[in-house]
Structures are given as structure tokens and as C-alpha cells.
Amino acid sequence: MELAPPRGTLDLLPPEGSRMRALYDRAAEVARRYGYRYVETPGFEATELFSATSGQTSDVVSKEMYSFVDRGDRAVTLRPEGTAPVMRAYLHRRQQLPTPFKTYYLTRMYRYARPQSGRLREHRQFGVEVFDVADPTADVEVMVVGDVFLRLLGLSRYEIRLNSIGDGTCRPAYRELLLAFLEANRDRLRDEHRDRFADNPLRVLDCKDQACRAVAADAPTMLDHLCDACREHFEAVTAGLAEEGLAPVITPTLVRGLDYYTRTAFEFVSPGSRSSRALCSGAVGTTGSPRSSEARPCRGSASGWGSSGSRSRSGTRGSTRPRSPGSTRSWWGSAQGGGTRPGR
Numbered sequence: 001m002e003l004a005p006p007r008g009t010l011d012l013l014p015p016e017g018s019r020m021r022a023l024y025d026r027a028a029e030v031a032r033r034y035g036y037r038y039v040e041t042p043g044f045e046a047t048e049l050f051s052a053t054s055g056q057t058s059d060v061v062s063k064e065m066y067s068f069v070d071r072g073d074r075a076v077t078l079r080p081e082g083t084a085p086v087m088r089a090y091l092h093r094r095q096q097l098p099t100p101f102k103t104y105y106l107t108r109m110y111r112y113a114r115p116q117s118g119r120l121r122e123h124r125q126f127g128v129e130v131f132d133v134a135d136p137t138a139d140v141e142v143m144v145v146g147d148v149f150l151r152l153l154g155l156s157r158y159e160i161r162l163n164s165i166g167d168g169t170c171r172p173a174y175r176e177l178l179l180a181f182l183e184a185n186r187d188r189l190r191d192e193h194r195d196r197f198a199d200n201p202l203r204v205l206d207c208k209d210q211a212c213r214a215v216a217a218d219a220p221t222m223l224d225h226l227c228d229a230c231r232e233h234f235e236a237v238t239a240g241l242a243e244e245g246l247a248p249v250i251t252p253t254l255v256r257g258l259d260y261y262t263r264t265a266f267e268f269v270s271p272g273s274r275s276s277r278a279l280c281s282g283a284v285g286t287t288g289s290p291r292s293s294e295a296r297p298c299r300g301s302a303s304g305w306g307s308s309g310s311r312s313r314s315g316t317r318g319s320t321r322p323r324s325p326g327s328t329r330s331w332w333g334s335a336q337g338g339g340t341r342p343g344r
């Protein structure tokens with residue numbers, strides 16, 4: 001019998017287990033400081049929950065989910081992301097919960113992908129969610145929470161990248177404009193985007209391939225085609241961040257990969273890291289219950305920070321001195337959206 005853990009997973013024995021526990025404690029400390037309360041959801045859900053909310057063309061649904069049919073002939077999936085399960089739980093008991101609903105989780109996620117440094121098939125994630133609020137201050141708050149958390153770990157060499165991806169009012173027209181541009185530049189695209197960009201054209205903007213990046217740099221931007229409501233929202237977010245002493249880098253090619261995201265999209269990125277992988281990322285979401293005939297929409301903000309384990313050595317209890325940007329490469333996530341903050 002093979003004694004090593006399954007490919008893409010880790011055993012966290014002492015002292016790594018203690019370091020992870022310390023990260024959990026610090027994450028919970030920051031979340032509670034800003035009024036978020038702890039939530040747990042099942043480790044597996046009906047597959048429909050993710051396919052209906054994330055979108056059939058998203059990488060999560062099309063490539064990365066651990067899905068199977070159980071002995072009761074039910075299609076179930078190990079949790080690949082945090083927002084949809086928490087939203088399901090909230091909608092199930094919405095009448096008994098406060099509005100807005102602010103919660104956080106510390107849990108495990110599962111994504112089937114080629115294991116690599118800082119990205120395993122099982123990872124731990126800290127996320128915060130704000131439901132039933134469309135105010136831009138919610139977006140600002142979750143970014144502030146991210147800034148506070150990273151600084152509590154002793155990190156400071158990162159930038160906040162910010163964009164708006166519009167909503168159901170303005171994004172459809174922009175999508176058609178982008179499709180026309182990509183069709184005219186099809187020969188410049190590489191691999192799957194050349195043949196499949198029509199399924200999800202916004203994903204071309206976020207592609208890491210250099211040829212696709214060159215096309216994205218020339219593409220029309222969502223920021224230039226926002227409706228009045230989305231533009232006002234984006235301007236309020238940037239103003240709110242300025243009030244908090246945060247100076248985001250406006251990044252027109254920044255998008256999110258799940259269908260329920262709208263308006264604000266952001267990432268915390270360490271430019272000095274080898275891959276410039278996001279330390280944290282997120283966007284505003286609008287969704288409803290996939291099982292409900294009414295499918296009541298519910299706007300909210302969410303964010304997440306994930307760790308694959310052994311490389312998450314950015315601090316232990318009692319020490320907030322930074323190591324180096326490289327020691328945090330395994331932190332990533334998806335998110336959006338007050339307390340006192342560490343000095344900048």
C-alpha cells in the first residue's frame with residue numbers, strides 16, 4: 001500500500017500543522033474584527049449548484065470539479081469554491097438571518113488540475129462573504145479586510161489590481177463588441193481560445209499566454225462601455241479605497257471566471273513573485289438558488305485567500321515579520337465586498 005498522500009494533497013505534520021493553525025487563527029481574528037461570523041457548509045454539494053452558478057464554460061465546471069454519482073444515483077461534487085455553498089445555505093434560511101448577512105469560512109476546496117508549486121488539488125481557503133447588499137462600501141470593506149490580513153502576516157510588497165466587469169445591463173453589448181474584435185483577431189490567438197472564445201470571450205482577456213495577452217492589450221475595455229449605474233459604482237469603490245489609503249492599479253484586462261460575478265473585480269498581486277500569482281482575488285456576485293423556481297437574485301460581495309499548505313510560511317503565532325514575497329506564492333482566491341488596521 002502506498003503511504004504517501006494522494007497526488008496533489010499534503011499531510012500537515014508538526015510544525016507545518018501549527019503554522020496552518022496559526023494562519024486560521026489570524027484569519028478568524030481579522031474577520032471577527034470586521035463583524036463577520038463563522039459558517040460551515042458540507043464538503044460536497046449537488047453538482048447542479050456549481051454548474052448552474054459558475055457557468056458551464058468556466059474552467060471550474062468544464063475542467064476542475066471532482067464530481068461523481070453516489071450510491072443513491074445523485075450527482076455530487078466536492079466543494080471547488082466557497083461562495084455558491086454559502087449562498088445556498090443563506091437562501092435556505094434567509095428569513096431567519098440578518099440583512100446584510102456577513103460571514104466567513106475556513107475550509108478545504110478541491111480542484112482537479114495539474115499539481116504545481118503553490119497550487120494543489122486540495123487547498124485550504126479563508127473567505128469572507130457579504131450578502132443582500134449592493135452598496136460599493138461592501139466591495140471596499142472586503143478589500144480592506146484583505147489588506148489588513150496580509151499586513152497582519154507581515155506582508156506589504158503587493159498591489160491591488162482593480163476593474164469593473166459590468167452587469168446584465170451593459171455587459172451583453174460589450175460582449176458582442178469583444179466577440180467581433182476577437183473574430184477579427186482570431187489568427188493571433190493560441191490554443192483553445194482560437195476555437196472556443198465565443199463560449200466565454202472575457203476569459204481571453206485573462207489568458208496568461210503571451211500571444212493572447214497581446215490581443216487583450218488591443219481589445220476594447222469594459223471600463224469604456226459601462227452603464228451609468230456601473231460607472232457610478234466603480235467610481236464610488238475607487239473613492240472609498242482612497243479614503244482607506246489604498247491606491248489600486250486599474251487593470252482593464254482583469255476579469256473573473258465565474259458567471260455570477262458582476263461589477264467590481266480585484267486581485268492582490270505580489271509583482272515580485274515569479275508567477276505574479278494573486279494573493280487574493282474577487283468580484284461582486286448576483287445569483288439565486290438554482291433549485292428555486294423563483295431564483296430570487298441576491299447581490300453580495302465575497303473574497304477568499306487560499307493556501308496549499310507547506311509553502312504557507314508567512315508567519316506563525318507571535319511573529320509578523322515578513323519572510324519574502326516568494327513565501328506567499330501559495331496564497332490565492334476569489335472574492336469581494338470595518339475595525340482598526342495595521343499601519344501601512
